Amino acid sequence: MGQINIICNSSPIINLSKVHKLDILKKLFDSVIIPVAVYNELIKDTEEKEGHSEIVKLIENKVIVIRKVKDVNLVKALRNDLDYGESEVIALALEIGAHLLILDELEARKKAELYDLPKTGFVGLLI
Numbered sequence: 001m002g003q004i005n006i007i008c009n010s011s012p013i014i015n016l017s018k019v020h021k022l023d024i025l026k027k028l029f030d031s032v033i034i035p036v037a038v039y040n041e042l043i044k045d046t047e048e049k050e051g052h053s054e055i056v057k058l059i060e061n062k063v064i065v066i067r068k069v070k071d072v073n074l075v076k077a078l079r080n081d082l083d084y085g086e087s088e089v090i091a092l093a094l095e096i097g098a099h100l101l102i103l104d105e106l107e108a109r110k111k112a113e114l115y116d117l118p119k120t121g122f123v124g125l126l127i
Contacts, residue, residue, distance in 0.1 A: 007033045008102040009089045010041040013064075015104070015122040017051025024125055026063045032102070035088035039066045070095055082108050093117050 006029045013034075018021045025032050032041070044056050058064045067077055069091045078087035086108040093101050094115060101119040103109050112119045 004100075005033060005093075005096050005098045006031070006032070006100045006102065007035070007093050007096075007097075007098045008038070008064075008091050009104065009108065010038045010085050012102045012122040012125065013038075013042060015053070017054060018123065019026045021126065022051065022054050022058060025058065028125065029063075031063055031065050033065050033067050033092065033096075033098075035067060035069050035085070035092045036087040037069075037084040041085050046109070067092055068078060078111065082111060086111075090115065090117065 012126070013022070013025075016024060020074070029120040037081055043059075055064070059066065069088045071091050071094070074094070075084075075087045082090070086103065086105060089101060089103065089112055090108070092098070093112070094117070098117060100127065101112050101117050102121065103112060103119050104121040109119055
């Protein structure tokens with residue numbers, strides 16, 4: 001079997017960090033993919049926040065892998081309803097054939113359903 005593509009938005013990672021459970025990502029998956037917009041939300045916008053160094057370590061150890069979205073037009077279309085990170089998560093999922101999306105926001109989850117993308121969230125990871 002080939003690589004299993006798991007794509008995550010920023011809020012589940014931030015929430016895992018807040019409850020000191022980032023290690024769940026490594027336990028559940030070989031790696032988790034984030035698009036560049038999510039990387040920016042996690043790293044560039046949160047340098048002073050708790051959990052920042054743990055997230056950086058997961059990136060350095062390739063538990064979290066950053067991928068660039070190619071379909072910028074789809075991202076722009078999705079931006080009508082979603083934020084930048086969520087838009088890139090869904091666009092990237094469609095590009096690479098994601099096996100699972102990790103999203104918490106209701107609108108993003110509804111949009112993922114429209115594209116028949118399997119999803120879970122922060123609570124689903126904990127369960």
